[in-house]
Amino acid sequence: MKLEIKTEAGFTCPIPIGQYPNILLAHGGGGRLSHQLIEKMFLPAFGNPALEARHDGAVFPVPQKPLAFTTDSYVVQPLFFPGGDIGSLAVNGTVNDLAMCGARPLCLTAGFILEEGLPMETLWRIVRSMRSAARESGVEIVAGDTKVVERGKGDGIFINTAGVGAVVSERPVSPARVRPGDVILLSGDIGRHGIAVMAAREGFEFETALESDCAPLSGMVLDLLSYGIDIHCMRDLTRGGLASALVEIAEAARLHIEIEEAAVPVLENVRGACEILGFDPVYLANEGRFIAFVPDPQAKRALERMRAHALGEGACAIGKVAAQDAGLVTQRSLIGTTRIIDMISGEQLPRIC
C-alpha cells in the first residue's frame, strides 16, 4: 500500500500546484489559504462526519469502556523510507500505543508543523499515506491543526498524532501486573525500522531489500485479548528498542527479566549492518513489533495465535520474569555468558521516528 502511493499513476494533488507549489506561511495563518488546505486536502483525504462539522473539536459517542489516550510526535528523517513514511508512521505509532494499553483504537487527531517551502506534493503524499494507514486500522482522523514555521525553523514536516481508544482487555495491561514466571513473547524479528531509516538517510544499499516493519499491531493484540489471553503487560519496541522496553518494565515492576540472545530473531542483513556500524540490535527502533508478558500456562496458546497473523509469523518466546535482582534485565549470550542490558545513555540513531 505504501509503495502504491509512491508510484500511483493517477496521483493528483488537490491544491493547484501551479498556483501554490510550496507551503507558504499563510497556509498556517488561519485565513483563506489555511481554509483552502483544510477544505481541499485534509477534508477529502480524512473525510468523516466529525471533521466535516468544521468545529473546534470532534464529538463522538461514549464507548461504554474505559478510555485510553496517548500521543506521539514524529520527526523522522528522511520523510520517506523503504516500508513507510512519516505519515504511516504517525498513524501506526499511535494506533500501536493504544493497542499496548489493551485498547481498540477509535479516533486520532493530527497536528502538522510544516516548514515554509515544503512541496505541496510531498504533503499530499504524506496525507494520502495517513489516510491509507488509518483505513487499515479502522480509525478515523477526527480533528487536526496546521501550523507553518519559517524556512530554516523546521525540517519539512513534523506530525503529532493523539489517539483515543476503548479499553477492551478485562484486566489492566500494565507493568504493575507483571509477575515472576511470566513468559515474554516477541512478535517478530527486531531492528528493521532502525536500519531501514538509517540506510535511507545515509544512502546505504543492501544486497537483499530491507524494509521498515512499520505496521499496525491492534489487530493482533485485540485478537489475543478476545482469545482470552491474560496479557499482563505489553510494549511496542520503538525508540530505544527491545532493550529500553525491557528495562523500563523491569524497573517499573521491580522484577528481574532474563532473555536469551539466541531466541531474539534478527534478519541477516540487519545483523550485518549492526556489525559494520557498531550497533546492537536490541537498541534499534521497531515500528511493528511488540513484547507481551503472559502467564506461563498461556504462553504456548498465545504464541500460536500470534503466529497465525501475518505480522506475527516470526513470534517467539524470548525470556521470562524472575523475582530476584529486582529492576535488572540480563541477557544470556549464544556462548552461555550473561550480560546486563541497560538503557542506552546516549543516542544511537537520532530522528528515527
Added chain:
Amino acid sequence: MKLEIKTEAGFTCPIPIGQYPNILLAHGGGGRLSHQLIEKMFLPAFGNPALEARHDGAVFPVPQKPLAFTTDSYVVQPLFFPGGDIGSLAVNGTVNDLAMCGARPLCLTAGFILEEGLPMETLWRIVRSMRSAARESGVEIVAGDTKVVERGKGDGIFINTAGVGAVVSERPVSPARVRPGDVILLSGDIGRHGIAVMAAREGFEFETALESDCAPLSGMVLDLLSYGIDIHCMRDLTRGGLASALVEIAEAARLHIEIEEAAVPVLENVRGACEILGFDPVYLANEGRFIAFVPDPQAKRALERMRAHALGEGACAIGKVAAQDAGLVTQRSLIGTTRIIDMISGEQLPRIC
C-alpha cells in the same frame, strides 16, 4: 500566576543544570537521558496516577457523556510574552477548544519537539507554566512524548496538546445549529494577544502595559450551559481573529452575519498599534475570547452571566444572524456604511500561537 513563574525566587530546575545545561539529541533518543527528563521533570510537574503508571498511554474511566477530542500545535515566537508563554498557551488553547464544543475538559496529552541546545531552564519554565495552567482549568496531563531535532532544524520548542472532554451541553453546539435571529455575544475586547506577541517579538513598547488575553474559557462556558443558556454555536477567536471565526460560521451555517463595528471592544493601545502598523483588529489573534450564538430571548441573561466572570467583564452583543445573503459577514461601520468582512488571504502575523 504566569508572572510568578518568571520571578519566583525559589526556582530550581530538577535536571542538574551543571551536568546538562542544554537539551541534547540524546534527550529524545528513548534511552537513559530521555528517561531522566521524564522522571525528573515531566512526572514531578504533571504527576498523576495515569502518568505515573509509565505506560504507553493513559487509561481513564468513561465519563458517561459524549466525548470531545481536539488538538493544536503551538509554535509561537517569542516563547515568553506579556501575559503568557508557549506553555500556558498550549494548555489554555486546547482547554478552550474543548469548551467551544460544550465540553468539560478532562485530560490533555503533551507532545514536545525540542531543538538541540534549548536551555534546560527554558524547558523547565515552560513545563511549570503548563502545570499551573492545567491546575487552573482542573485538567490533568496524562500522557506525553518528547522528540529532539538537531540544532537549526527546529526553533527552540514546539508543543502539541490534544484534549479529551465530556460534552455537558444537552444540545449540540455547532455551526449547523445557528439560526436567523440569533444574537452574537463576544466575551470581551479583541486583539490583545496578537499585539502583545508582535510587540514582544519586535521589541515595541506601549505607554500602558499590554498583556495577552491568554486564559481558560471553560469556567465561563460551563457556567452559561449550566445556567440553561441554549448556546447554538461557539468559537474562540484565535488565529485569524473575530473575522475568520465569523466567516467560517457564516459559510458553514449558510447564513448572513451582521456585526456593528462600534459594538466590538478594542483597547485604545491595541487600536493605536493597529493604526500605526496597518492591522485590522478583527483579524488579530486572541487566546481568551470567544463568540457565542444564542437565541434572542436568552441574549440578555447570557450577557449578564458572562459579565459576572472576570474573563467576561467586557462581554457585549456585537451583532445578529440574518437569513439573506447566505455565507456573508457584513460590518456596519461607525459612520453607518457597510463593508463585507472576508477571511484574510495572506498572513498578518505569523507564529502567533
